[in-house]
Amino acid sequence: MNYIWENILKKNRKKDSLRTCLKLNYLFQDLSNRELDLVANIIHKRTFHTGEPVFHQGEIGVGMYIILRGSVDIYLHDNQRMDQQEKIFVTRLEAGDFFGELALIEDNSIRTATAISQNESVLIGFFRPDLLEIVNRSPSCGSKIILRLSEVLGRRLIETTDRVSELGKELKELQAFTNEESLGNKTPFTT
Amino acid sequence: METRRLLRRERYVRLAAVLMIIASALVIILAVENLLASFVLAFVINYLLDPIVDAFERRGLPRTWAIVIPFLALAIVIGISISLLVPLISDQIRNLDSEFPTMRNQLAALITKTELKLQSYLNIQEFSFSKEINTWLIQSFQYSTHLGVWLQNSLTTMILAPFFAFFMLLDGRKISRSLLALVPNNVFEMFLNIQYQLNDQIGGFIRARLFEGLIVGAVVWLGLQIMGFPYAGLIGLAAGVTNLIPYVGPIIGALPAMIICLVADEPIITDSTTIDLVLVSGVYLIAQLIDIIFIIPLVVAKIVNLHPVTVLLAIIIGAQVLGILGMIISIPVASAVKLVFSTLYRHLVAFRGQSLF
Numbered sequence: 162m163n164y165i166w167e168n169i170l171k172k173n174r175k176k177d178s179l180r181t182c183l184k185l186n187y188l189f190q191d192l193s194n195r196e197l198d199l200v201a202n203i204i205h206k207r208t209f210h211t212g213e214p215v216f217h218q219g220e221i222g223v224g225m226y227i228i229l230r231g232s233v234d235i236y237l238h239d240n241q242r243m244d245q246q247e248k249i250f251v252t253r254l255e256a257g258d259f260f261g262e263l264a265l266i267e268d269n270s271i272r273t274a275t276a277i278s279q280n281e282s283v284l285i286g287f288f289r290p291d292l293l294e295i296v297n298r299s300p301s302c303g304s305k306i307i308l309r310l311s312e313v314l315g316r317r318l319i320e321t322t323d324r325v326s327e328l329g330k331e332l333k334e335l336q337a338f339t340n341e342e343s344l345g346n347k348t349p350f351t352t
Numbered sequence: 353m354e355t356r357r358l359l360r361r362e363r364y365v366r367l368a369a370v371l372m373i374i375a376s377a378l379v380i381i382l383a384v385e386n387l388l389a390s391f392v393l394a395f396v397i398n399y400l401l402d403p404i405v406d407a408f409e410r411r412g413l414p415r416t417w418a419i420v421i422p423f424l425a426l427a428i429v430i431g432i433s434i435s436l437l438v439p440l441i442s443d444q445i446r447n448l449d450s451e452f453p454t455m456r457n458q459l460a461a462l463i464t465k466t467e468l469k470l471q472s473y474l475n476i477q478e479f480s481f482s483k484e485i486n487t488w489l490i491q492s493f494q495y496s497t498h499l500g501v502w503l504q505n506s507l508t509t510m511i512l513a514p515f516f517a518f519f520m521l522l523d524g525r526k527i528s529r530s531l532l533a534l535v536p537n538n539v540f541e542m543f544l545n546i547q548y549q550l551n552d553q554i555g556g557f558i559r560a561r562l563f564e565g566l567i568v569g570a571v572v573w574l575g576l577q578i579m580g581f582p583y584a585g586l587i588g589l590a591a592g593v594t595n596l597i598p599y600v601g602p603i604i605g606a607l608p609a610m611i612i613c614l615v616a617d618e619p620i621i622t623d624s625t626t627i628d629l630v631l632v633s634g635v636y637l638i639a640q641l642i643d644i645i646f647i648i649p650l651v652v653a654k655i656v657n658l659h660p661v662t663v664l665l666a667i668i669i670g671a672q673v674l675g676i677l678g679m680i681i682s683i684p685v686a687s688a689v690k691l692v693f694s695t696l697y698r699h700l701v702a703f704r705g706q707s708l709f
Contacts, residue, residue: 203525205529205532205533205540205544206533207537207540209537210355210359211355212355212356212359213359213537214538215537216541220699221541221542221545221698221699222541223544223545224541269698286540286541288541288544289548290544290545290548293548297406297410298406298409298410299409299410300410
């Protein structure tokens with residue numbers, strides 16, 4: 162008896178786990194259960210081995226990845242240098258984090274960093290064609306996702322603007338400092 | 353190092369499995385009789401109904417019902433139009449069947465006459481083509497027997513195609529998703545992109561071309577009907593279908609009406625065969641002008657641009673391999689091949705020299 166019930170419930174549990182994971186993600190938090198089912202049937206579950214790259218910097222990207230299990234490291238390659246092998250560690254992403262969302266919006270977007278799986282990780286791939294299919298089949302669900310996506314991108318933009326103005330300020334200070342220095346250097350000659 | 357080797361092997365195995373599945377599906381479709389035609393028709397139905405199914409789904413209907421409703425509607429529409437058109441068309445077919453041998457003989461006589469004229473103009477006696485053409489005519493236009501076989505084949509197609517189309521609409525996404533699940537990680541995004549673009553482009557292409565064919569066929573039918581030309585319905589149908597073949601199609605489509613004009617015992621519309629020919633060509637010209645001026649810029653323009661030479665080459669190859677069906681599907685197939693290669697190229701060239709691991 163127990164066995165039967167376990168089996169009946171197990172089927173739904175598998176689906177439920179994916180649904181709860183999606184629900185926990187920032188992009189999908191507004192969706193109803195029915196909409197989550199639609200999304201769960203459209204997204205792609207991918208398994209990556211330890212050390213296997215998810216994507217490389219410079220590749221054409223089609224969409225984003227959400228980490229379901231495991232962790233992913235993000236690296237930057239310095240294009241100015243001849244030695245392409247040298248990579249700069251940027252950050253480590255854990256379960257629940259997502260990356261590559263810019264490719265979801267931009268057509269033929271180029272990956273700006275390299276992502277490498279650090280252990281046996283399971284990622285959810287959510288790509289531009291999937292987003293377009295959701296918009297086509299359930300516009301209300303699609304607009305909820307797109308709204309959250311624009312929030313994420315907007316926040317990134319604000320962060321970047323802050324950083325740029327900070328850098329601008331620093332640059333001005335530095336310029337003022339060098340000006341003073343050069344003035345200071347010149348003074349012995351004038352007097 | 354060992355894990356890298358294992359990973360690489362897994363990738364090769366997965367990629368090989370995917371390519372094998374695609375290749376064997378293609379081989380089966382091409383090898384089994386009637387399957388190709390059924391599949392092509394099923395694809396057409398699939399792409400025709402897909403936007404309607406999506407629209408129903410947007411209104412909140414479950415997908416199964418969103419498919420069943422347009423299917424039933426289509427069946428009713430086809431049923432009604434068949435019950436209305438069959439008496440008309442079958443009369444025309446019966447008439448044509450009885451008149452066909454005379455027409456063929458008249459055409460043969462016309463060819464012989466033209467040949468004699470040519471011989472007297474050019475003053476060469478050895479030059480003869482009428483015999484070959486006439487035997488070919490008699491052999492290839494055993495009208496009634498051909499019709500029987502053709503009907504039998506098309507009946508299988510007619511039953512199989514909606515069946516395939518229904519499951520393409522219902523499970524097509526599931527099938528392509530499970531195939532995509534097999535694709536190795538390093539080329540997954542590329543495969544997804546190719547699949548999406550192919551689907552998008554072929555769907556648009558099929559809908560646009562069908563719309564074109566419908567308009568051209570209707571214009572030809574109306575024009576000929578107004579002038580009281582015999583077999584207007586059949587000729588319009590032929591014009592609509594052949595219009596699916598670019599460049600060559602409209603010319604092939606116009607031939608039946610021209611031949612009927614030429615071989616008729618007495619002029620059909622006016623007093624002179626020449627004026628008749630001019631009028632009939634006028635109808636085809638108007639149909640083509642409407643197509644070129646209104647329909648192509650509106651619906652066809654956004655679909656892949658193939659160079660005219662490529663189009664002609666594709667049509668010739670299609671005709672050689674698969675006959676009329678080959679001519680009709682040659683352009684979507686050629687544009688699909690172009691799309692696959694250009695996407696492959698973009699993805700693989702953008703990939704700046706990093707090793708595949």
